[in-house]
Amino acid sequence: MPVSITRRIRHALYAAAAGMALMTAPVSAAPEAPRPQVTAVPGKPNLMIGAYDLATLGYQVDEYFIAGNATSYRLSGQPEASGVWTAQPDAAAPYVTRVVVIRPSDPLKFNGTALVEWFNVTAGQDTPADWMVAHREMLRKGYAYVGVSAQKVGVEGGDSIMGQGVSLKKADPKRYGTLAHPGDAWSYDIFSQAGALLKTQRAGGLLGPLVPRKVIGIGESQSAAFLTTYVNAIDRLARVYDGFLIHSRFGSGAAIDGTRMTAGQGLVPDHVRFRPDLRVPVLTVITETDLLGARLPGYHASRRLDDRRLRVWEVAGTAHADNYLFMGAFTDSGLKRPEELARIFVPSLNSPMGKLAKPLNPGMAHHYVVQGALAALNDWVRTGRAPASTPLLTLATGGKPGETASLALDANGLAKGGVRTPWVDAPTIRLSGKGDPNSFIGMLGGSGEPMTKAELEKLYPHGREDYLRRFTTALDAAIAAGHIVREDRAEILAIAAINYDTAP
Secondary structure: OOOOHHHHHHHHHHHHHOOOOOOOOOOOOOOOOOOOEEEEEOOOOOOOOOOOOHHHHOEEEEEEEEEEEEEEEEEOOOOOOOOOOOEEEEEEEEEEEEEEEEEEOOHHHOOOEEEEEEOEOOOOOOEOHHHHHHHHHHHHHOOEEEEEOOOHHHHHOOOOOOOOOOOHHHHOHHHHOOOEOOOHHHHHHHHHHHHHHHHOOOOOEOOEOOOOOEEEEEEEOHHHHHHHHHHHHHHHHHOOOOEEEEEOOOOOOOOOOOOOOOOOOOOOOOOOOOOOOOOOOEEEEEOHHHHHEOOOEOHHHHOOOOEOOEEEEEEOOOOOOOHHHHHHOOOOOOOOOHHHHHHHOOOEOOOOOOOOOOOEOOOHHHHHHHHHHHHHHHHHHHHOOOOOOOOOEOEEEOOOOOOOOEEOEOOOOOEOEOEOOHHHHOOOEEEEOOOOOOOHHHHHHOEEEEOOHHHHHHHOOOOHHHHHHHHHHHHHHHHHOOOOOHHHHHHHHHHHHHHHHOOO
């Protein structure tokens, strides 16, 4: 039987957080490949999208089963740390999986871009992690969203990092009993085939009357590890996607044979860079937690310089997961009043797994910057104009494989360098990607330590007016840099004023 709604919410939020445990030409048809059979499935999908009615926001939700034959891959040679991996087709296997489509009901509201998310399965069930973090930008800008059950655990169940969620076939065997997934070695081609359906979309397909001009692959945490391998090994063969948002990867990638998620036992190096000859634009968002590592090697030793097809945004003051992801995303339809949002964006000891020893990072910078990254990548893919490169977070120690990395901190105890936002340049909270190492959630959720009254008086000797002036200046600089979208400006300022007034 399906688990209760409370438990499902907890698993979905936890899964999204625990993912570690992760100039283009006009659209042309994808290379000729077996086209999967598509079957519409009436009724409500089993997926924790949100506790609000998407119909009131001008969107509809549809579910489809796709069935066909997928190909696994093998590498020619060892997987090098350079990311230059040469893949070859290996074995074929039949599959039946599902996709969930969220699209504007009015075709005139469609912006022409379809986002295809590789569902995160860390907790043993499908979780739309990037939808949760950036759905408000998707909804207001008219994107079409397609979530893909690419990995076996989400469909069939089995071993997972957390092992708490319920797979589709166990949650609702009547609805999903015909699904069949051959294993993660075939997940890469399943993801390719789902994207290719959109690249060859005609009216009446997965997107109904919508015909996309661009198709972008996205994924967070564990899914980002798989997408790192995808862009390094598969993309040059598949040639389906017009760009990728790879969000919160750690140091390595996923094994191409599907036997392990990330580094270990010699299957994948602990540190893997993005290959130097990427085919299409890739924008990756790295939090402080991802950079330093958290029970997995950090991204710090996988860095390479930006080039014409790579942009890396290392964001100061961010954690792999945070209070917005845990406590806010599921109910945030975009219609909440600033007073309601302000209660989300405060440090909290509460989590889906109980009380924590240290308050979680509230998540303002993470949420708003990922929305900015989505906007920047879409503009890059559609116009060929790459966003400006950004400074890297400043390391105090580390930077090489095997070294322990730490961040250089300013006088307020906040990270130096990286993508800057008003929450670190005009702070009231000491935001960090480092949390309680004795708690899995706390480790991923970073920390947010409210500054004392004495610290605030020293920083802002003229009080509220002084704070808001500095905050506004920093916010406008982040908007001008393209790291925060202008549509969020008024909301951010309102929340900042409320939180300052209620600070200790």
